[in-house]
Amino acid sequence: MSSASTDDAFLDALLGACGDSVLLGEAIPESCHSDWTGHGACRPLALVRPASTAEIARLLRLCNEHRRPVVPQGGMTGLAGAAVPGADSVALSLARFTGVEAVDRAAATLTVRAGTTLQAVQDAAEEAGFRYPVDFGARGTCQIGGTLATNAGGHAVIRHGMTRDRVLGLEVVLADGRVLEMMNGMIKNNTGYDLKQCFIGAEGTLGVITRAVLRLAPPQGETHTLLCALRDYPAAVSLLHRLRGAGLALEAFEVMWQDFYAMSCDWRGGRPPLPSSHPLYVLCEAEGDASRLEAALEAALEAGEVEDAVLASGTAQARELWTIREATAEFPVKLAPINFDISLPIADIGAFVEAAGTVLRQHWPGARIVNFGHIGDSNLHLTVDGRSLAEDTPAARHAIEATVYRLVGKYRGSISAEHGIGLLKRDFLHHSVPPDVIDAMRLLKRTFDPHGILNPGKLLPAKEEIDTPDAHQHGACGP
Ligand SMILES: Cc1cc2nc3c(=O)[nH]c(=O)nc-3n(C[C@H](O)[C@H](O)[C@H](O)COP(=O)(O)OP(=O)(O)OC[C@H]3O[C@@H](n4cnc5c(N)ncnc54)[C@H](O)[C@@H]3O)c2cc1C
Known part of the structure; x- marks a missing residue:
């Protein structure tokens, strides 16, 4: 202090x-x-x-x-x-450190300063005849530096990967002011340790990202949107496998459990596009020849994988179908959400949802739980509605978090799929990261930031925060 x-x-x-x-x-x-x-x-x-x-x-x-x-x-x-x-x-x-510095059409890359918004990068890519495929709701406000520091995911991870997968080069300033110039613009470059990867997803604890060279993708072609009703989770995994092999580019594969689908359709009002009585729903988007998608759907119906389906006939109907999945935007208003952003092995997600429901309702009878996920990316979003608890207190929320993260650890999953660790999850890190790996993270932190000045108290568990005498305690209104 x-x-x-x-x-x-x-x-x-x-x-x-x-x-x-x-x-x-x-x-x-x-x-x-x-x-x-x-x-x-x-x-x-x-x-x-x-x-x-x-x-x-x-x-x-x-x-x-x-x-x-x-x-x-x-x-x-x-x-x-x-x-x-x-x-x-x-x-x-x-x-104040903003702007796209260059677009290299031959290499399909874009060089940008860290303070530039994601939206501005997407616009510059589009103007040059490309697409920057990292995309999510905060695009107009979040900065490229923030998306790199959190290794953000978003809507099209199943096809284009996380932010980490779009980065060729990086400029980083270390805690002592040294500038690491790693602005590589080539896909093939095996010259020793790929140090830039240490700073991506490090949440500002190892260095400050100042500039980046990003890989661009070709513009999106014709896409089709399909909503399917399924009998169970294994059917969703089979459908995912089938669509991956159908000669299409899968852009999204969103699984909604009945609890989520029924609630969302109820909020929308009117008739749901498919009855709410099925155990599971998949909303998928694919780029490519419509006849291939139709053929895959027909085969899935014949195999009993899919029980009912709607293939959007145009953009307006596709948008309508997406509004069901986008009910999450209303969570903060209509629920008191305790949100989980977790990853699990794809094959185990169905069993995890059941196990989590069982253990949570054992301790909190009547708890309302809704589930949806970007299953193609191993990502499950489980939400408990605080309003359904007998007492929605910080202690109850913490106990719910501890329960879910313990279960995530048992399934060898990740307590953070795409939002990072920050302050909110650092005390649960050990459920996903073994002690030796946390020690190695601490070693890396000491190497790049020996006095512990960069974003102290974040990411690494508080009790284990680097133990140099210089390390600052976070100030009065800290965590
Ligand atoms: C409506 C909404 C939707 C969202 N959807 C998604 C989603 O689908 N997928 C997803 O992954 N996230 C999502 N997010 C979370 C968030 O938008 C992302 O984590 C985003 O990448 C944060 O960027 P930011 O610039 O706002 O970073 P900030 O919130 O300002 O910072 C985040 C972290 O990055 C560090 N940081 C920021 N800039 C730098 C820099 N230049 N150098 C080093 N460290 C830095 C900060 O210290 C902090 O640790 C969503 C958020 C909202 C509000």
């Missing part, structure tokens, strides 16, 4: 080094106090908004010398509390 006099000395030095980019006190907007979750909202000691790699390097060098925590901030749309500052920390916003 820092004292008022060390704060003053540091702020003098900060204003000297980064003058115009520094905001203090009331001038720091509330949007920098917490991310999308609102968790642990706290005003940092200072907000710095540098406009160049050199300025970021200068800032980090200074903070490192003063052993001052630095919390990198992108668009603050994160869902794990990973960008929440402490009261004694410097929030480093990338919001």
